Amino acid sequence: MGISVAVAGASGYAGGELLRLLAGHPDFEVVAATAHGNAGQPVTDIHPQLVSYRDLVFTGTSAAVLADADLIFLALPHGASAALVAQLPSQSKVLDLGADFRLADAGAWQRYYGGAHAGTWTYGLPELPGQRAAIAASDRVANTGCYAVSVITALAPLIAAGVVEADDVVVVAASGTSGAGRSAKLALLGSEVMADLSAYKVGAHQHVPEMLQATGARTLSMTPLLAPMARGILSTVTARPSSTGLGVEQVREVLRQAYDGEPFVHLLPADRQPHTAATLGSNSVQLQAAVDLDSGRVIITSALDNLGKGAAGQAIQNANLMLGLDETAGLSANGVAP
Template structure:
């Protein structure tokens, strides 16, 4: 038996993707999958693609069930993790895919999420400078938000290098419908989504404070767009250069230096744009840089799978570090096509 893990919220899209990745992990063994309203049902009733879990049934979401595992993944709605964590043994390793413990600023939590701020855990983005070692030394890690990964990987190295201003960053990002969760909603019906694009949470998206916290951006405008696809995020991140005459080669050099040797963040060759389809089923982020010939703004485009590097894949990557395992274990940098 390897390291035992439990997945809370395994009936959702992110939870199901976690189960899929864990099924192929060489060192982790799932001993419990909880789905409160589906307790007692076979996992394959909701996730028929997960045939290797034919004997596993959903358990009730309780601390007693989860505490039996060496590591717990929480794939619960925002605001639901804190109460459950309070009942777990303090030494139990936990990766929370929700937002409860991402923000250091209680006022920012109140402004964007509402309710009491539960506290702050280690932020789970290994590609940030110095963060990999911090994650490896932590028992509690707050997984990144999906949009946040796409923007932070594009923006953080440029601000850190002083290449772009931290003020007036503009982001437009499109996401597939799985990012909204599995609950039935009229706006997510196939007939509503097909052949349609629509913006939502304009001017008040909850990932903005998380992105600012991780990148050092001081003001950021973000417009999320719901796209007619099941999974994937394509983000465009535009920032003012710190000095006039900035060349795209300088931007690419900073990104290349930041991610050289990283297994999951890839700066594409010049002239090739990121595609969401190219990241499907992977734990990868694809990046490309440009300098706008009219405004002079730096533009970095990024693509990822919101259920992969934006959620479940990122969580497994963090868990690998926390457990002293190969960081890439159970994960693929390669997407699925067509």
């Protein structure tokens, strides 16, 4: 028997992707998959693509069902994890894919999410300086937000290196519909989304405080867009250079040094732009740099799979570290095409 894992919220898109990745993991064995509204149904009724789980049935979500697993994944709506965690044994290893424990600032939580702040866990982005060791030493880890990964990987090294200013960052990012979850919503119907591109939560997206916290940026304006695709995020991150005459090769060198040897963050050749389709099914982030000819602003474009590096893939990567396994186990840097 392998390392036992349980997935709470396994009927959602992120939960289903977790199950898919766990099915191919050499060390993990799924012992429980919980779902509130779908309890009692076979996993394949909700996720027909997951044929290896044909004998697994969703159970109700409770601490008793989850507590005996060596590691517990929580793929629950924002605000739902804290109450469940309070019922789990203190020694349980838990990885939360929701937002409940990401933020250090209680005021930022109340401003963007509302309600009481549940606390702060180790932030689950291994590519940030010092975080890989911190994750490996932790029993409680807060997975990153999907938009946040795309922006933090693009921006954090540049602010740390002092090549861009921290107080004038602008982000425009487009996400596929799976980022909004699986609950039925009128705005996510196929007839509403197809052949359309629309902005939402303009100037008030909940991932902004997470981006500020992890990048060192002081101000950041974000415009998120809903794109007519199921999965993927493409972000354009622009910032004012800290000195005049900054060249694109200087920017690329900062990114190259930051991610040299990283298995899942890739700076593309200078003549190639990131594509969401190239990251589908993978745990990869693709990055590219430019300097605007007119304004001189630094532009970083990034692409990832919001259900991969933006959610389930990132969670597997963090779980590997928490349990002393090869960080890349059960994960691929290669996307699926066409």
